Amino acid sequence: MLIGFPNVGKSLLFQHLTGRHAVVSNYPGTTVDFTRGQGRLGGQIVEIIDTPGIYSLHGSSRDKVITLELLEKEKPGLVLFVAEAAVLPRVMNLFEEIRCRSFSLILVLNMIDEAEQKGIRFHLPSLEKELGVPVVATSATRRTGLENLKKKMAKLLSSPEPAGKKKGQKSAGSRGVPAGWLSGALPVRTESRQEKLHLLLINPWIGYPLAFFILFFFFYFIMGILGAGTAVRLLEEKFFGEIFLPFCDYLAFKYISVDFFRELILGQFGLISMGLRYSLAIVLPLVTMYFLFFALLEDCGYLPRLAYLLHRPLRHLGLDGRGAIPLVLGFGCGTMGVLVTRLLETGRERFLATFLLSLGIPCSAQIGLIVGVLAPYPKVLFLWGFSWGCIFFLAGMFLNRILPGRKKYACIEFPPLRLPQCAAVLRKTAARAIWYIKEILPFFIVISLAFQLMYLGNYLQLLEQFLAPFLQHLGLPAQVAEVFLFGFLRRDYAAAGLYDLVRRGVLEPASLPVCALVLTLFFPCIAQLVITFRERGFKESLVILILIAFISYGAGYLLNGFISAVNF
Amino acid sequence: MESCKKSKSSEKALPLSRLRAGQRGVVVSVKPGREIDFDKLRAFGLIPGAPFLIERTFPALALRLPYASLFLDDELAAVILVNPTESPNRLRKGRRTKKKFVRSFLYAKLKQYLCHK
Numbered sequence: 079m080l081i082g083f084p085n086v087g088k089s090l091l092f093q094h095l096t097g098r099h100a101v102v103s104n105y106p107g108t109t110v111d112f113t114r115g116q117g118r119l120g121g122q123i124v125e126i127i128d129t130p131g132i133y134s135l136h137g138s139s140r141d142k143v144i145t146l147e148l149l150e151k152e153k154p155g156l157v158l159f160v161a162e163a164a165v166l167p168r169v170m171n172l173f174e175e176i177r178c179r180s181f182s183l184i185l186v187l188n189m190i191d192e193a194e195q196k197g198i199r200f201h202l203p204s205l206e207k208e209l210g211v212p213v214v215a216t217s218a219t220r221r222t223g224l225e226n227l228k229k230k231m232a233k234l235l236s237s238p239e240p241a242g243k244k245k246g247q248k249s250a251g252s253r254g255v256p257a258g259w260l261s262g263a264l265p266v267r268t269e270s271r272q273e274k275l276h277l278l279l280i281n282p283w284i285g286y287p288l289a290f291f292i293l294f295f296f297f298y299f300i301m302g303i304l305g306a307g308t309a310v311r312l313l314e315e316k317f318f319g320e321i322f323l324p325f326c327d328y329l330a331f332k333y334i335s336v337d338f339f340r341e342l343i344l345g346q347f348g349l350i351s352m353g354l355r356y357s358l359a360i361v362l363p364l365v366t367m368y369f370l371f372f373a374l375l376e377d378c379g380y381l382p383r384l385a386y387l388l389h390r391p392l393r394h395l396g397l398d399g400r401g402a403i404p405l406v407l408g409f410g411c412g413t414m415g416v417l418v419t420r421l422l423e424t425g426r427e428r429f430l431a432t433f434l435l436s437l438g439i440p441c442s443a444q445i446g447l448i449v450g451v452l453a454p455y456p457k458v459l460f461l462w463g464f465s466w467g468c469i470f471f472l473a474g475m476f477l478n479r480i481l482p483g484r485k486k487y488a489c490i491e492f493p494p495l496r497l498p499q500c501a502a503v504l505r506k507t508a509a510r511a512i513w514y515i516k517e518i519l520p521f522f523i524v525i526s527l528a529f530q531l532m533y534l535g536n537y538l539q540l541l542e543q544f545l546a547p548f549l550q551h552l553g554l555p556a557q558v559a560e561v562f563l564f565g566f567l568r569r570d571y572a573a574a575g576l577y578d579l580v581r582r583g584v585l586e587p588a589s590l591p592v593c594a595l596v597l598t599l600f601f602p603c604i605a606q607l608v609i610t611f612r613e614r615g616f617k618e619s620l621v622i623l624i625l626i627a628f629i630s631y632g633a634g635y636l637l638n639g640f641i642s643a644v645n646f
Numbered sequence: 647m648e649s650c651k652k653s654k655s656s657e658k659a660l661p662l663s664r665l666r667a668g669q670r671g672v673v674v675s676v677k678p679g680r681e682i683d684f685d686k687l688r689a690f691g692l693i694p695g696a697p698f699l700i701e702r703t704f705p706a707l708a709l710r711l712p713y714a715s716l717f718l719d720d721e722l723a724a725v726i727l728v729n730p731t732e733s734p735n736r737l738r739k740g741r742r743t744k745k746k747f748v749r750s751f752l753y754a755k756l757k758q759y760l761c762h763k
Binding site for chain 2: 083133134164165167168169171172276277280281282386387388389390393398399485486487488489490491492
């Protein structure tokens with residue numbers, strides 16, 4: 079069983095020990111579950127458990143409880159305590175807590191290469207003597223020291239006498255942490271390249287433009303051109319449009335004689351034509367691109383620096399720096415943003431972030447199209463942007479005020495800046511993409527089935543008729559209802575519908591800002607909704623939806639009143 | 647909790663939030679409170695006796711400790727008492743003083759404006 083602080087390389091070590099079929103961890107600090115795998119140690123097969131990173135054993139947070147339960151229930155034959163070699167003294171408290179429970183224990187000094195780079199060297203035999211447990215130095219990324227570790231593990235596991243007893247006695251004698259370890263000398267401000275880069279990244283004058291540039295580059299070039307442009311076109315238009323769908327059509331006409339079932343599968347919102355096509359040809363390439371870039375940012379350690387820069391404004395919304403990550407990602411794709419809310423600490427923060435994502439963060443496709451539609455009317459564009467920003471912040475601040483619960487003071491670590499390892503990034507991306515398919519595909523299929531049934535039963539038209547009077551209050555023509563419904567399927571479709579309405583002259587420029595604003599604030603697309611329900615549960619999601627309905631409608635109403643009052 | 651123990655030098659200790667960027671010091675104590683995750687602080691090595699260097703104070707307080715580099719909420723920095731090791735006369739104004747200052751400044755301006763009228 080592997081135990082240790084977050085972000086010390088437990089999961090990577092786990093992968094090496096169990097072989098290639100291991101499940102890679104999710105986002106850091108969010109692995110609430112543990113992972114089991116089997117590894118081969120000197121001929122015998124042992125079960126290995128990877129646990130979420132913890133800072134301490136006592137306490138009530140979920141991962142601590144899980145780890146503690148696991149320790150008591152499973153009674154692991156051997157505990158591998160994984161620590162980052164360069165900052166070993168920091169972990170000694172946790173190390174003591176686990177040693178007191180007298181398991182047989184190996185201290186794994188991971189990332190030994192980094193420590194050596196910093197000029198920290200260990201004399202392993204004397205460390206072993208001091209702590210009373212075997213110590214192994216490894217580097218999981220460079221795969222050094224792994225054989226040694228396996229040998230020691232096998233030796234400890236095969237010894238008939240449970241080594242824990244001996245260890246317990248020993249630890250009673252030499253009690254633990256050498257005093258004053260943690261208050262060691264403060265390294266002088268080193269002028270290393272890493273250090274300089276870190277100071278540059280957190281300097282607001284350089285950090286903000288750089289963050290903007292990185293994100294713009296990502297959303298525009300990687301997601302927009304490479305992902306949405308090339309990859310989606312290849313998959314959707316070429317493969318699905320020209321090969322796969324006609325082939326399915328052919329099969330369907332040949333073998334399915336009932337019209338109803340054929341429509342169900344291949345109709346406008348059919349199982350294959352919408353469910354499969356959306357999830358595999360449109361969403362999957364985008365998501366994979368996104369995962370790739372995110373893994374890069376994650377591995378090089380940029381994200382906490384971004385969190386630092388956005389910490390202060392987010393505090394007013396009841397979040398802290400970490401909240402920046404889901405929100406910023408939401409501008410790329412809200413679905414991703416909702417997924418990443420997992421890395422927030424409290425349920426309150428996750429709720430707030432999910433709410434803000436659903437309410438006020440338009441995805442990249444939507445922003446592009448809305449700005450495109452509004453660009454000929456600069457005044458309208460300004461009005462839209464201004465009112466959107468106001469409502470986003472007001473709603474966030476308001477909800478932060480009325481929501482019960484207090485947040486803990488934030489204290490967030492900057493991990494060292496590292497060059498990401500190509501193989502690790504690719505492996506992570508692949509594992510997440512596979513996970514995504516497994517989790518999302520069934521939902522997409524169910525939703526498209528439901529839509530197709532509604533469509534076949536003419537319920538969609540009924541819904542449109544139902545919405546029309548509401549739209550009249552906002553000063554919008556009834557045709558806009560269609561746009562809203564499509565917006566529910568995919569947000570950029572809605573914006574495209576808006577574009578069409580403007581071109582046909584159905585919508586006057588005066589009612590454009592209202593329409594764009596309500597479209598921005600209104601319900602997220604189906605994919606994001608599905609994820610929201612999965613992540614936040616039924617009750618919270620319902621609250622979010624009701625709030626959004628009221629806020630977006632109210633905002634539209636007010637803006638309409640304002641526009642007619644000032645005769646825009 | 648060990649972090650709450652007061653040491654002898656706590657009389658002249660200051661809240662961390664009053665120090666400026668570039669200043670060094672030693673942590674003296676942390677005022678207890680429910681909003682503080684002491685386990686985390688200890689894991690970062692932010693404990694009494696730990697020396698530190700302040701890297702930046704804006705947009706948030708960024709701190710360098712012997713074995714970690716991190717950033718803190720202003721509220722948290724306000725309850726961490728420290729002993730600055732150098733130039734303790736270069737201090738930032740506390741939050742409340744800043745607010746008071748701004749308010750009095752605005753009142754003065756308003757008065758001036760009204761008197762002119």
